[in-house]
Amino acid sequence: MILRKLIMVGIIALMVFAGGIPLLNQRNFKEVAVKGPGITEVFKLSKYFEGIKGTIADTDVFVFKGQEEGGKVLLMAGTHENEISAMLTAFLFLENLTVQKGTVYLIPHFNYSGSLGTQPGGGFPLYYSFKTPWGEKKYRMGDRGLQQLDQWPDPDVYVHYPDKQLLSYIDARNTNRSWPGRPNGFLAERITYAAMQMMKEEKIDVAIDLHEAEVMFPVTNCIVVPDQSRQIALGVSMSVKAKEKFENHLEPSPSSFRGLSHREIGDYSDTLPFLFESPGPGLDQITGPKTNELLMSGKDGFILEASKYGILYVPYDETGWSMEKRVGQHASLALEVIKQFSRRNPDRTLEVSGPRYPEIVEKGLGSFFTDPSTVDPSMIIYQ
Numbered sequence: 008m009i010l011r012k013l014i015m016v017g018i019i020a021l022m023v024f025a026g027g028i029p030l031l032n033q034r035n036f037k038e039v040a041v042k043g044p045g046i047t048e049v050f051k052l053s054k055y056f057e058g059i060k061g062t063i064a065d066t067d068v069f070v071f072k073g074q075e076e077g078g079k080v081l082l083m084a085g086t087h088e089n090e091i092s093a094m095l096t097a098f099l100f101l102e103n104l105t106v107q108k109g110t111v112y113l114i115p116h117f118n119y120s121g122s123l124g125t126q127p128g129g130g131f132p133l134y135y136s137f138k139t140p141w142g143e144k145k146y147r148m149g150d151r152g153l154q155q156l157d158q159w160p161d162p163d164v165y166v167h168y169p170d171k172q173l174l175s176y177i178d179a180r181n182t183n184r185s186w187p188g189r190p191n192g193f194l195a196e197r198i199t200y201a202a203m204q205m206m207k208e209e210k211i212d213v214a215i216d217l218h219e220a221e222v223m224f225p226v227t228n229c230i231v232v233p234d235q236s237r238q239i240a241l242g243v244s245m246s247v248k249a250k251e252k253f254e255n256h257l258e259p260s261p262s263s264f265r266g267l268s269h270r271e272i273g274d275y276s277d278t279l280p281f282l283f284e285s286p287g288p289g290l291d292q293i294t295g296p297k298t299n300e301l302l303m304s305g306k307d308g309f310i311l312e313a314s315k316y317g318i319l320y321v322p323y324d325e326t327g328w329s330m331e332k333r334v335g336q337h338a339s340l341a342l343e344v345i346k347q348f349s350r351r352n353p354d355r356t357l358e359v360s361g362p363r364y365p366e367i368v369e370k371g372l373g374s375f376f377t378d379p380s381t382v383d384p385s386m387i388i389y390q
C-alpha cells in the first residue's frame with residue numbers, strides 16, 4: 008500500500024518536474040539581436056529610479072542620439088508581452104533605426120517580467136519565430152502582465168494610484184493600468200514610476216506605447232490619444248492613408264478610465280502620449296490552435312467566418328493580417344509621429360530614418376535582420 012502511494016507520488020513529482028523544465032528554459036532563453044549603427048548608448052531604466060534596481064523589472068533602454076541636438080522621443084514595446092508585433096517593431100528598430108537629429112530612446116521589453124512566460128492555459132506556444140535569409144529568429148512568447156513569480160500575491164481588487172479607481176485584481180500586474188505609478192507600490196507601479204521619472208528628467212517630448220489587439224475588439228488598428236496629441240495623430244493617420252495606403256483610425260483616450268499610458272503620461276507630465284494598436288488575430292478567443300503560423304500570419308478560418316457576420320473591427324480575408332503589415336504599420340506610424348511632431352515644433356525637431364510599411368511588406372521582415380554569427384561578439388545584444 009505504502010509502496011503504491013510512493014510510486015504515485017514519484018509519478019506526480021516526475022510530471023511536475025517534466026512540465027516545469029520547458030517553462031524554466033523559456034524563462035532563461037535569451038533573445039538575440041545585433042547592435043544597429045544608430046545605437047549610441049545602453050542603460051537600465053533604474054537610472055531614473057533606484058527602486059527597481061536589481062529586480063527583474065530593470066529593463067534595458069537603448070539610446071539613438073543624433074549628431075545634432077533636437078527633440079526627444081521614447082518608444083516602448085512590451086507593455087503587454089503577448090502582443091508580439093510591438094516587440095518585433097522594437098527589434099527591427101534596434102538593428103535599423105538611425106537618428107540624425109534629436110534622440111530616440113527605445114525599450115524593447117517595457118514589462119520584462121511579462122516576457123518570461125506565456126499566459127497560463129492560453130494555449131500559446133512558448134516561443135514564436137520567423138524566417139530570415141540566414142535562418143530562424145526566435146523569441147519568448149510572453150504574457151499580458153508581470154509573472155506571478157515576480158509580483159505576488161494579487162490583491163482581491165486593484166486600487167489604482169492615485170485615482171483610487173477599482174480595477175480587476177489581475178490589473179495589479181498590468182503595466183498599462185499602473186501609470187503614473189508610485190515608488191513604493193507594486194512592481195508594476197514602480198516600472199511606470201521609473202518611466203515617468205525618465206520622461207520628466209529627460210524632458211521627453213513624445214512617448215509611443217506599442218500594442219496589438221484582438222480584431223473582435225473595437226480598439227484595434229488605431230492610435231489612441233488624449234486631446235493634446237490629437238492634431239498630430241490626425242495628421243499621421245491621414246498621411247499614412249494617402250502615402251502608404253493603410254488605414255489607422257483615431258480613438259480618444261477616455262478620461263474616466265485610469266492607469267493607461269495614453270491617459271496618465273499626458274496628465275502627469277508634459278510628454279505627449281500615443282498608443283498604437285495593430286490588429287492581432289492570434290489574440291482573439293475564437294481562433295483555432297494558437298500556432299506560430301497563426302501568430303505570424305494572422306490567418307485563421309474561424310476569424311474568416313466571423314468576418315462574414317460583420318463582427319470584426321478590421322477588414323479581413325484569407326490573406327490574414329501578416330506580421331509584415333502589423334510591424335510595418337507600427338514602424339510607419341512611429342516615424343510619422345516623429346515627423347509630424349517635428350513639423351509642429353521647430354525648436355524640438357528630430358530627423359529619424361528607419362524601414363517603413365511599404366518596404367517591410369515588400370521585402371519581408373526577415374530581410375532586415377543581421378545574422379548574429381557573422382558579427383563581432385561585442386555587437387550582440389541579449390534580451
Ligand SMILES: [Zn+2]
Nearest residue numbers: 087090218219
Ligand atoms: Zn496591449
